[in-house]
Amino acid sequence: MPRLHRSLPPPGARRPCALTIGNFDGVHRGHQAILAHVREAALARDLAPSVMTFAPHPREYFALLAHRPELAPTRISGLRDKMAALAASGIEQVILQRFDARLAEMSAQDFIARLLVQGLDVRWLLVGEDFRYGHRRSGDIALLRDAGARHGFEVATLADVTDADGHRVSSxxxxxxxxxxxLERAARLLGRPYQISGHVTHGRKLGRELGYPTLNLRVTPRCAARSGIYVVRVHGLGEHALPAVASLGVRPTVEDDGRVLLEVHVLDARMDAYGKLVRIEFLQHLRDEEKFPDLHALTEAIELDARNARAYFAVHGL
Incomplete structure (x- = not known):
């Protein structure tokens, strides 16, 4: 995993770096192209390949500030999955910068001087052609290039990555x-199946009572994935992936607290997985989440979901 800094690294941990800046939600194919350039530039210049990202997402911050939470973007991935994807792209250092009133009101010049120059010792910077920063997004590429000439860092830009149909690949x-x-389109954009990882937690054990024990995982708030029933693969419980069927949602038949949970039933296997870190790959959406009149109707639906998942694996394999 990359080294994670939840604020600017202290002077003793500061390395001259090649940096890119963005939210990197999902770390999709467009992000991967950016990160490949950062890695190559860092290697050529003996710099630390680095990413600065933000928590919360700036759009989420301004949505909540305006009391319009519905305008906040949903989240493709939590921090653990984002870090794993950044590691797979060769990033060694991640700066998780808190996006708050201080940062929102920081001038473009201070953003460069305090964060990039003094805070991170940036020597090479890659941003998108439309990158804006500072109070009211007042900073542009021209200001970055001028500051780079004065402070000794290079500025490179990269055009958007497009898919086979010429559409921009974006979060x-x-x-x-x-x-x-x-999920097929999501996987093409991500360059891999959509996935959620987490530690298996204790639940109400209702699935066990119904004959379908589940692995329970907490899900990042405002998860971008549609609530419903999915065919999935489970990694982390053995040498090979395991076939499973999963429910992502609020469990309206048995709960009313509105909390989203991922429940995964591994097909034809029972095991003690509490506390283990697992990764769930989403393969096919079977149906939307429903509220059933009673537990008997719920059990019948689960039986059909399990049969449909087995049929999927019989055709596609693991």
């Missing part, structure tokens, strides 16, 4: 695909 497109359960 918004991934969110749109996940919102309608289009």
């Amino acid at each position: 918004s497109e991934v969110r749109n695909a996940l919102a309608v359960g289009d």
